[in-house]
Amino acid sequence: MADEALFQFLHSEIIQYVNSAETGESENGRCVSKLENMGFRVGQGLIERFTKDTPRFKDELDVMKFICKDFWTSVFKKQIDNLRTNHQGIYVLQDNKFRLLTQLSAGKQYLEHAPKFLAFTCGLVRGALSNIGVKSIVTAEVSVMPACKFQVMIQKM
Amino acid sequence: MADDALFEFLHMEIVAHVYKEQATRDDIDKERVTCVSTLELMGFRVGQGLIERFTKDCPTFKDDLDIMKFVCKDFWSTIFKKQIDNLRTNHQGTYVLQDNKFALLTQFSSGKQYLEEAPKYLAFSCGMIRGALSNLGLESVVTAEVSLMPSCKFQVVVQKL
Numbered sequence: 001m002a003d004e005a006l007f008q009f010l011h012s013e014i015i016q017y018v019n020s021a022e023t024g025e026s027e028n029g030r031c032v033s034k035l036e037n038m039g040f041r042v043g044q045g046l047i048e049r050f051t052k053d054t055p056r057f058k059d060e061l062d063v064m065k066f067i068c069k070d071f072w073t074s075v076f077k078k079q080i081d082n083l084r085t086n087h088q089g090i091y092v093l094q095d096n097k098f099r100l101l102t103q104l105s106a107g108k109q110y111l112e113h114a115p116k117f118l119a120f121t122c123g124l125v126r127g128a129l130s131n132i133g134v135k136s137i138v139t140a141e142v143s144v145m146p147a148c149k150f151q152v153m154i155q156k157m
Numbered sequence: 158m159a160d161d162a163l164f165e166f167l168h169m170e171i172v173a174h175v176y177k178e179q180a181t182r183d184d185i186d187k188e189r190v191t192c193v194s195t196l197e198l199m200g201f202r203v204g205q206g207l208i209e210r211f212t213k214d215c216p217t218f219k220d221d222l223d224i225m226k227f228v229c230k231d232f233w234s235t236i237f238k239k240q241i242d243n244l245r246t247n248h249q250g251t252y253v254l255q256d257n258k259f260a261l262l263t264q265f266s267s268g269k270q271y272l273e274e275a276p277k278y279l280a281f282s283c284g285m286i287r288g289a290l291s292n293l294g295l296e297s298v299v300t301a302e303v304s305l306m307p308s309c310k311f312q313v314v315v316q317k318l
Contacts, residue, residue, distance in 0.1 A: 045292060048209035131206060 007075075011100055014038070015116050032119040039123025040130070047128035050074060060154060063132055064091050071128060076100075089154040094147070101146035114142040118150075125150060161238060161260075168261055172196065172277050193280040200284025201291070208289035211235060221315060224293050225252050232289060237261075250315040255308070262307035275303040279311075286311060 018031050050071060057063045068080035072095070082094040100117050104110050118140040126138045135155040142148050175192050211232060218224045229241035233256070243255040261278050265271050279301040287299045296316040303309050 044205065045209050048206050049213045052210045052213050 008100065008103065011117075011120060012103070014120070019116065032115055035116065035119035036123035036126075039120035039125075040127035041123075042120075043124035043127025043129075044131045046075070046124070047071070047131045051132065057132065060089070060134060061085065063129070063134055064093075064152070067125065067128060068093055075124070091152040091154075093150040093152065095150075096147045098142075098146050098148040101142065101148060104145055106145045108144070110145065111142060114145070114148075115140075118142070118148065122150065125152065129154075164236075165261065165264070168278075168281060169264070171199070171281070176277065193276060196277070196280035197284035197287075200281035200286075201288035202284075203281075204285035204288025204290075205292045206288075207236070207285070208232070208292045212293070218293065221250070221295060222246065224290070224295060225254075225313070228286065228289060229254055236285075252313040252315070254311040254313065256311075257308045259307050259309040262303065262309060265306050267306045269305070271306065272303060275306070275309075276301075279303070279309065283311065286313065290315075 015035065018034050051066075054066075057066065064083060064085070068083050072078065072080050076095070076099040078095075078097070078099070080093045081096045082092075084092045084094075100121065101114065104113070104117070122138040122140050126136055129136045129138075129152070137153045137155065138150060139153075140148055140150045175195050212227075215227075218227065225244060225246070229244050233239065233241050237256070237260040239256075239258070239260070241254045242257045243253075245253045245255075261282065262275065265274075265278075283299040283301050287297055290297050290299075290313070298314045298316065299311060301309055301311045
């Protein structure tokens with residue numbers, strides 16, 4: 001319990017810190033980028049530890065399932081609620097109660113602030129996938145708090 | 158046994174490949190620098206990943222020296238099948254790791270004949286050390302030198318943040 005709260009509070013503080021360091025409208029993109037890069041680095045390290053003793057993944061879908069179940073549970077204490085794919089390298093992960101958004105008021109009032117609270121996690125997913133050998137672009141969107149959709153687009157190399 | 162040989166052969170092939178690829182360009186000295194840098198960055202990335210796995214269940218290190226000892230013993234043994242023979246430090250952030258029979262140099266003829274080729278075969282390992290230390294929170298500059306095959310000294314200068 002303490003560990004979860006620690007991560008959530010630290011995450012909030014980091015967003016606040018990165019935000020306060022950048023002033024003005026045009027700096028918003030840079031904030032998101034900084035947070036995403038932090039997440040990327042953390043994701044790289046975490047996935048090495050989580051997969052230390054697991055057998056090799058048999059395909060991309062297997063990798064994505066691992067992210068949706070084991071990885072998500074370890075980091076956010078619940079599994080992804082829904083995984084969809086077009087079987088051509090695009091995956092949509094839906095979390096109906098995304099942990100890092102549950103502290104924000106439900107509804108539409110704070111929707112515009114959501115991207116800040118998703119950037120770190122987008123980076124986390126991209127970093128994790130990168131270290132398993134899957135290059136990707138990860139974006140996220142929220143239409144109703146605290147539900148969130150992460151779209152993962154895998155790059156063919 | 159097979160695992161050791163596999164890594165050694167793969168390492169040789171990568172070194173040869175990076176140099177061959179670069180040889181189709183012009184400037185010979187610039188070529189050497191680029192090759193060493195490319196190999197070092199590969200090593201950095203591998204070191205980052207390896208150290209996460211090796212330290213997954215370890216308790217936290219108590220200081221820089223404790224980290225260096227881990228690298229000299231556990232990390233080195235896992236990768237090169239022996240411990241570092243000697244670790245020296247000035248207690249101000251500089252460490253010298255001496256391996257008297259460095260695994261990636263033992264395939265060379267002993268003596269001085271191939272000394273000038275040695276840097277190619279050390280760059281990956283320098284990067285690996287730097288990557289491992291980086292993921293343990295230490296930023297460093299790692300260089301290596303050989304005066305007599307197959308003995309090698311790695312100098313690690315830890316950067317103060």
